[in-house]
Amino acid sequence: MSDTTDTRALTLSVLDLVPVRSDQTSSDALAATVGLARAADDLGYHRYWLAEHHNMPAVAATNPPVLIATIAGATRRIRVGSGGVMLPNHAPLVVAEQFSLLEAAFPGRVDLGLGRAPGTDQITAWALRHGAGGVTDDAAERFPDHVDEVRAMMSPDGVGVALRGSTHPLRATPRAASVPDVWLLGSSDFSARLAASRGMPYVFAHHFSGQGTAEALELYRSQFVPSPELDAPRTFLTVNVVVADTTEEARRLAEPQLRTMLALRTGQPLTALGLVEEIEKSELAEQHRSLVGAMAARWVIGDPASARADLARLAATYGVDEVMVNPVASAWTGTDPRRSPAREETLRLLVEG
Numbered sequence: 001m002s003d004t005t006d007t008r009a010l011t012l013s014v015l016d017l018v019p020v021r022s023d024q025t026s027s028d029a030l031a032a033t034v035g036l037a038r039a040a041d042d043l044g045y046h047r048y049w050l051a052e053h054h055n056m057p058a059v060a061a062t063n064p065p066v067l068i069a070t071i072a073g074a075t076r077r078i079r080v081g082s083g084g085v086m087l088p089n090h091a092p093l094v095v096a097e098q099f100s101l102l103e104a105a106f107p108g109r110v111d112l113g114l115g116r117a118p119g120t121d122q123i124t125a126w127a128l129r130h131g132a133g134g135v136t137d138d139a140a141e142r143f144p145d146h147v148d149e150v151r152a153m154m155s156p157d158g159v160g161v162a163l164r165g166s167t168h169p170l171r172a173t174p175r176a177a178s179v180p181d182v183w184l185l186g187s188s189d190f191s192a193r194l195a196a197s198r199g200m201p202y203v204f205a206h207h208f209s210g211q212g213t214a215e216a217l218e219l220y221r222s223q224f225v226p227s228p229e230l231d232a233p234r235t236f237l238t239v240n241v242v243v244a245d246t247t248e249e250a251r252r253l254a255e256p257q258l259r260t261m262l263a264l265r266t267g268q269p270l271t272a273l274g275l276v277e278e279i280e281k282s283e284l285a286e287q288h289r290s291l292v293g294a295m296a297a298r299w300v301i302g303d304p305a306s307a308r309a310d311l312a313r314l315a316a317t318y319g320v321d322e323v324m325v326n327p328v329a330s331a332w333t334g335t336d337p338r339r340s341p342a343r344e345e346t347l348r349l350l351v352e353g
Helices: 026-043 064-074 092-105 122-129 143-154 189-198 213-223 247-266 276-280 286-298 304-318 341-352
Strands: 011-016 047-050 079-082 110-115 159-163 166-170 181-186 202-204 237-243 300-302 322-327
Touching (some): 026 064, 047 064, 064 092, 092 110, 143 189, 202 213, 213 304, 237 341, 247 276
Parallel strands (some): 011 047, 079 110
16 A cells, blocks of 8 residues: 655646636637646646547537547646546547557546446436447447447457458557556446456546545456456546635636536436536525535545645555546636636646645
8 A cells, every 4th residue: 555645755747627617618618628628738747638428418428539539639748548438438449549550649647547437327327329420329338349349459469350250350550559548437336346357457536436446446456367458457536626725716617517416316407517606596405415515525625735635645545656636627707718727726736735
């Protein structure tokens, strides 16, 4: 287990869902994400991952490959990847082709994180999987096979497809000189077991549930089988974080995202992420106070010193030396819609104090 005592001993990375505030268009939200990524690049963060979610009013991260290309092209050195691509929504060859091209364009900077969840509601999942993509009904059940296929098709040798008595070569790109790092992501023990059996790096979605993390990581580490790509378990922690000059300010900036998560957990209608003043005008129902309090307790919300200490304690608890922060601060009324200053400030205060 790590003996980390402060964030100077940690590698820090960023998770971004491209949140859409009530004062933003999709274009504004994307511009704010580009600004956040440039800040992360300048501040020395290690990697910048973009999620896949569909048909959600507060999230514009619908297409990780497009976002990765945008962010990689706007930054200098930071690794950029998916956190993650929801593989059952897509044909494995399409994912392999997309990330092979990204790796060719930005060699040594691309991560492919793969997940098994739909990343959306059932109706949108149906539309994704039964449109022109040809994704089959059993895609989730075939996830292990599809992971293997994506990895093989991105390799320089590709795969051989047997058809009508002969074998046809299939490569995601003609002459791969390098391949992306491939990670498995999950919020249950399924992906932990699969990553361990394949000798792959693995990340548990601690930022989403905050529960079951220790058990999943112990399962992954205890069952890990070394592979040619990885000789020992490799993982990190994901955490929702808001940092401001004072803890009170951080709590106010965190409240809009807490209300969004409350709506998601309780089946209420979803809306764009509220501004701080908008949320403060709406009363939190008494029956929901404990749930919001429990969620906030699993996040890191505070001033720079307390936030860094909390991250260090979490890293030590889960035995990791990398933490991926999801900066979930909203904004004040009057903020430039094409900027996310409170999110940028969270990243800055964690490394500069």
